[in-house]
Amino acid sequence: xxxxxxxxxxxxxxxxxxxxxxxxxxxxxxxxxxxxxxxxxxxxxxxxxxxxxxxxxxxxxxxxxxxxxxxxxxxxxxxxxxxxxxxxxxxxxxxxxxxxxxxxxxxxxxxxxxxxxxxxxxxxxxxxxxxxxxxxxxxxxxxxxxxxxxxxxxxxxxxxxxxxxxxxxxxxxxxxxxxxxxxxxxxxxxxxxxxxxxxxxxxxxxxxxxxxxxxxxxxxxxxxxxxxxxxxxxxxxxxxxxxxxxxxxxxxxxxxxxxxxxxxxxxxxxxxxxxxxxxxxxxxxxxxxxxxxxxxxxxxxxxxxxxxxxxxxxxxxxxxxxxxxxxxxxxxxxxxxxxxxx
Amino acid sequence: xxxxxxxxxxxxxxxxxxxxxxxxxxxxxxxxxxxxxxxxxxxxxxxxxxxxxxxxxxxxxxxxxxxxxxxxxxxxxxxxxxxxxxxxxxxxxxxxxxxxxxxxxxxxxxxxxxxxxxxxxxxxxxxxxxxxxxxxxxxxxxxxxxxxxxxxxxxxxxxxxxxxxxxxxxxxxxxxxxxxxxxxxxxxxxxxxxxxxxxxxxxxxxxxxxxxxxxxxxxxxxxxxxxxxxxxxxxxxxxxxxxxxxxxxxxxxxxxxxxxxxxxxxxxxxxxxxxxxxxxxxxxxxxxxxxxxxxxxxxxxxxxxxxxxxxxxxxxxxxxxxxxxxxxxxxxxxxxxxxxxxxxxxxxxxxxxxxxxxxxx
Numbered sequence: 001x002x003x004x005x006x007x008x009x010x011x012x013x014x015x016x017x018x019x020x021x022x023x024x025x026x027x028x029x030x031x032x033x034x035x036x037x038x039x040x041x042x043x044x045x046x047x048x049x050x051x052x053x054x055x056x057x058x059x060x061x062x063x064x065x066x067x068x069x070x071x072x073x074x075x076x077x078x079x080x081x082x083x084x085x086x087x088x089x090x091x092x093x094x095x096x097x098x099x100x101x102x103x104x105x106x107x108x109x110x111x112x113x114x115x116x117x118x119x120x121x122x123x124x125x126x127x128x129x130x131x132x133x134x135x136x137x138x139x140x141x142x143x144x145x146x147x148x149x150x151x152x153x154x155x156x157x158x159x160x161x162x163x164x165x166x167x168x169x170x171x172x173x174x175x176x177x178x179x180x181x182x183x184x185x186x187x188x189x190x191x192x193x194x195x196x197x198x199x200x201x202x203x204x205x206x207x208x209x210x211x212x213x214x215x216x217x218x219x220x221x222x223x224x225x226x227x228x229x230x231x232x233x234x235x236x237x238x239x240x241x242x243x244x245x246x247x248x249x250x251x252x253x254x255x256x257x258x259x260x261x262x263x264x265x266x267x268x269x270x271x272x273x274x275x276x277x278x279x280x281x282x283x284x285x286x287x288x289x290x291x292x293x294x295x296x297x298x299x300x301x302x303x304x305x306x307x308x309x310x311x312x313x314x315x316x317x318x319x320x321x322x323x324x325x326x327x328x329x330x331x332x333x334x335x336x337x338x339x340x341x342x
Numbered sequence: 343x344x345x346x347x348x349x350x351x352x353x354x355x356x357x358x359x360x361x362x363x364x365x366x367x368x369x370x371x372x373x374x375x376x377x378x379x380x381x382x383x384x385x386x387x388x389x390x391x392x393x394x395x396x397x398x399x400x401x402x403x404x405x406x407x408x409x410x411x412x413x414x415x416x417x418x419x420x421x422x423x424x425x426x427x428x429x430x431x432x433x434x435x436x437x438x439x440x441x442x443x444x445x446x447x448x449x450x451x452x453x454x455x456x457x458x459x460x461x462x463x464x465x466x467x468x469x470x471x472x473x474x475x476x477x478x479x480x481x482x483x484x485x486x487x488x489x490x491x492x493x494x495x496x497x498x499x500x501x502x503x504x505x506x507x508x509x510x511x512x513x514x515x516x517x518x519x520x521x522x523x524x525x526x527x528x529x530x531x532x533x534x535x536x537x538x539x540x541x542x543x544x545x546x547x548x549x550x551x552x553x554x555x556x557x558x559x560x561x562x563x564x565x566x567x568x569x570x571x572x573x574x575x576x577x578x579x580x581x582x583x584x585x586x587x588x589x590x591x592x593x594x595x596x597x598x599x600x601x602x603x604x605x606x607x608x609x610x611x612x613x614x615x616x617x618x619x620x621x622x623x624x625x626x627x628x629x630x631x632x633x634x635x636x637x638x639x640x641x642x643x644x645x646x647x648x649x650x651x652x653x654x655x656x657x658x659x660x661x662x663x664x665x666x667x668x669x670x671x672x673x674x675x676x677x678x679x680x681x682x683x684x685x686x687x688x689x690x691x692x693x694x695x696x697x698x699x700x701x702x703x
């Protein structure tokens with residue numbers, strides 16, 4: 001049994017315009033010490049799926065189905081009080097923008113100690129000592145004196161460190177990081193990724209890293225889910241996704257990167273069109289209208305299953321694996337999606 | 343500097359012999375920091391741009407990279423006179439821009455346009471697309487009535503939108519489409535120079551590639567010159583002919599794109615390249631990443647002498663004492679460093695940068 005197992009999760013929002021199928025049947029699992037990368041473009045449902053794990057998407061207009069098993073216990077059936085314990089104590093989350101996720105009027109120290117005192121019945125001084133220790137752990141120099149500073153007195157990278165410290169106060173088993181480095185500069189991004197990695201090794205957490213940047217997942221993840229329009233379209237180990245990708249959307253993502261480690265390409269291989277509206281996604285395969293290799297069968301929804309013979313490598317594409325190998329190669333060893341000239 | 347090939351930059355711009363389309367010389371923009379309630383007293387200055395000399399040749403793409411707060415956006419805006427510089431000179435086709443105001447600038451605005459980062463914030467939400475794209479043409483009195491509409495439709499078509507979009511509002515479009523509207527507006531006056539300030543940073547990867555390809559096609563078609571600002575070094579290398587690396591208001595390295603990428607001279611450039619996550623797990627595992635310590639220092643109180651010395655792994659005593667000049671190391675590759683990497687630490691470059699894979703085809 002995995003530490004966290006999501007089974008056929010569906011999150012639908014009922015709006016005035018219709019039903020938005022933000023997550024439409026996602027299944028995945030994470031284990032201790034593992035880093036799962038979830039990659040996809042804005043609006044693909046990657047954040048909604050993870051906020052649902054924490055019970056943050058519940059509202060009168062949301063319908064959620066499926067199972068979210070944490071150590072075998074279904075979180076969708078947990079009471080609000082039980083979820084309060086799960087949040088922070090068992091699963092913690094860090095967000096993209098550290099400035100909007102910290103309260104601007106309170107000092108860092110009091111925000112950190114509050115997070116400890118909510119979950120643990122310890123003396124204030126002890127909570128304070130723990131907070132200082134954590135700030136040190138995430139690499140904030142002179143931690144004790146910075147406890148009295150307000151969020152605006154920290155730089156973006158330092159704020160993200162504070163957020164990480166706050167996420168770690170109660171030794172969570174799972175850390176969900178939603179685009180943790182997107183708002184940061186490359187040099188700071190490298191620092192934060194190193195930090196998350198070293199903390200994971202030290203504390204043995206499972207990490208779910210949500211990002212749109214394939215470079216970031218290639219750096220830290222063990223296992224990758226590629227999401228498109230509410231569905232996982234491909235799942236596999238790092239090597240499977242990068243060196244033997246099966247879904248044309250994954251090819252498109254890989255091919256549209258301007259890669260610094262390859263000779264400069266004459267032209268980037270772009271994916272045509274736009275992601276579909278989740279109000280009325282295309283029938284069958286959601287990537288169908290943008291896919292140059294579409295054929296009749298794509299009107300049926302392909303299941304997420306292993307088609308290559310490798311058990312853990314799953315995809316949702318009807319094309320036979322042998323055919324994919326001939327279709328996906330664009331130039332040299334760089335995988336891309338060949339789009340016929342418009 | 344011991345380099346025999348080195349030439350000082352105090353009186354010569356780092357450029358070819360021929361004057362470029364745009365000549366920026368010793369451009370400085372300091373924002374005053376004021377204090378006091380009744381009497382404003384200046385207590386300091388944010389040195390956003392501090393003595394930048396650059397030349398942009400006709401038809402080229404100059405990539406400008408650096409961390410947030412290094413002054414790259416301020417540089418763009420001062421060049422266009424959207425904010426007046428503190429001192430220095432900006433010449434466009436030999437005409438001095440600094441000091442010009444309002445009406446005097448208008449004819450030059452036709453030649454220089456800007457594309458902004460955030461396509462959501464840079465389009466007027468209450469105007470229809472046709473109006474937005476047609477405004478520059480109307481202001482300059484270049485078209486009206488049917489001819490205006492025809493020209494706007496041509497522009498929309500050129501950037502991949504259709505005549506059915508003419509009467510829509512910006513909120514009806516996705517991010518990538520909005521950026522296309524911004525590009526059509528910048529293109530309306532057939533400018534010679536377009537400054538693109540992070541034009542693809544707000545977009546999804548698959549859409550980024552579309553916009554980059556579009557900008558490249560337009561460059562070929564209209565013989566445009568670009569200054570392309572981005573923090574994504576992959577994108578910058580893809581689009582640029584030359585690259586300028588900025589750190590705390592100064593250019594620290596400038597050279598042909600491929601050279602800056604494969605043979606960086608300034609340690610800051612190397613650390614930027616090395617910090618870049620590479621979408622290739624094996625290459626990532628093989629290289630020795632340089633992770634810079636600390637944050638960018640405040641531009642209100644930048645370190646003395648070499649501004650990078652507080653974070654530089656190779657800094658020595660001279661770096662905190664003497665400011666290095668921007669020196670030409672040959673092939674028009676300039677850098678401002680007391681310890682040029684290719685001479686003093688060639689092994690660091692080899693370890694940090696993954697070998698460029700050769701195309702098999």
